[in-house]
Amino acid sequence: MKGIRRLAEHLDISIGTVSRALNGKPDVNEETRRRVLEAAERLGYVANQSGRALRKGATGVIGFMMQTGPEITGQGDIFFMSVFDGVQTVLARHKLDLVALLCSSEEDPDDYLKRMVARGFADGIILSATRRYDARFEFLARQKLPFITLGRSLTDVGQPWIDLDFEGMAEMSVERLVKAGHREIGFVWPHGDLNLGYIFVERCREALARHGLSLSEDHIFRTNPNEAGGYAVARNITASSRPPTAIILVNETLVAGLYRGLEEVGLRPGRDIAIIGRQSPQARFLSPRLTGFELSLRDLGIALAESLLSTMPAYANLYPQAMRRKLWPMALVEGESG
Template sequence: MVGIRRLADHLNLSIGTVSRALNGRPDVNADTRARVLKAADELNYVANQSGRSLRSGTTGAIGFMVQTGPQFNLQGESFFTSVFDGVQSVLNRHHLDLIVLLCAADEDPDQYLRRMVLRGFVDGMIISHTLRVDPRIAFLASRQLPFVTLGRSETDAGQSWIDIDFEGLGRLAVERFVAQGHREIAVALPLDDINLGHLLHRAVAAAMAAHGVQLIPKHVLRSQPGDLGGFEVAGRLAALTPRPTAIVLSDESLAIGLYRGLKAQGIVPGRDIAVIGRDSLAVRFLSPTLTRYGQSLRDLGIELGEALLRSMPAYQAFYPEGPVHKVWPLEFTLGESDGFTP
């Protein structure tokens, strides 16, 4: 292991000068800097991260916490890789690296976040899957660690957030349904207190009410995300009498299981029921094609990365100050699944 001391000895310089040269400080001669960089490359010296962090208090890494496990199986995935890609492209411009912290399904997310933050690996955090009331936000704020959330929350610590337009999804889907004559409209929501479920629920109810239709409590179908949840929803949907004639889905991959479940019941989307869902790679291959709302996840990731940098003092020279609150616009894709009219 070659440290800065050996590098300095090799160059007949002091470690202070070597450090300054490597870190681009102004008070070092251009020639010596070149010499130092050359020698560092030859001896392939790399600064020890622990030493550096200990002294400077920064690590150069940003954490992105996601939840995983059986119930989040297919769901978050093509989703997250696109978002990661966008975030990374921003961070890399500033020599920051993204590390993904995945909380296992059997672990408490609050505890997990706490542990990872206190470990001191990261200079900033991005958290997703925000709950309507989310203790993680208060914790991060209390630690004064820069962070942003993917998803709004009613717990507000003044942080930036970027979110998907679940309210728009609910409103637009309902308006399509109502215009086609539907009155028995259902909505599939997550089980837990994740905020997007609340937003979608409220938006659907409001849009229906605005058209003089009522959202029946029995038509609010809560389930696990992913294909299994969708399958289960299909069963419960088929058992309802009268059966709803239309349904809007909260989760990207609910549609897959829903189609499978409906098929088992002899119900064909677009012929026997109208379905509007969210876009993802997997649902693009459903037949009949799904009518859906999506968004550019890579761009969303870029926005997320920039919002984080805004909140980090070291980078506020590059980005305008102040928190970002942005609801990402929806992109509509017409499919065959909402062709059915009652």
């Protein structure tokens, strides 16, 4: 005898009443409810996930899809750990759990998501690493599964999203560098089809144009979004026919490699070449100190969760004013690098 049946037998009441008591239904005597809760606590009973999900059609789980593998796509590492923490503080209020759906680098993300959804794993999904065109959006919309994306895409099915304000970052970075006299500005654009790169470069191009400058293609340095990629950029800069005097990094994952590479070719950030990037726990301890954009990852996680819940029928009324779509602001923290 297991599960709720055991608990019911132990208390000598029916399993229906036990279930109602545990789920806070109104039609159960308060004294009985107390007894049930007490016994459940003592026997360590927790409702079996599969049985409950099967009956209710809801799992109580929110999935955060992310890619695994040595070369992380776009955002780095500790980035997610902080966002998760924010998401969870919201989910915990509703007894929802967060799990990371880990798509192997060997599997197609679209296939992976399909499998997870068909399995009925999660009641809601958070998508990251959004691509220029992202079939996952359409798929989830067809499945009528609530989801939110961390990042935009040209594929738009009307779902809520939150994205970092790369537009603002582009404008401010260019503005700052031009004002400091730079005319040859380089842009580091990670390989892959992530949408953020397109947005960023495009807005940089516009900002340059406003000053009568044009963005030449050989000032766009495409590379891998990791330290090795940053290292490679340093070489490419010096090999360039018109070496840029300033570099803007849209990613935060490769700045350490870039620093190292620049040092090896005798360029010191802030003195010989200006660098503007993104702040991160790692970047805080670079030398010379990085000039870059910063944001609260935990708050971002909170906003993501609240927006997602606001699209889920069961929780929508609790978050009436949650933001549906938002460019998440980033603040420039001045260092010595540019």
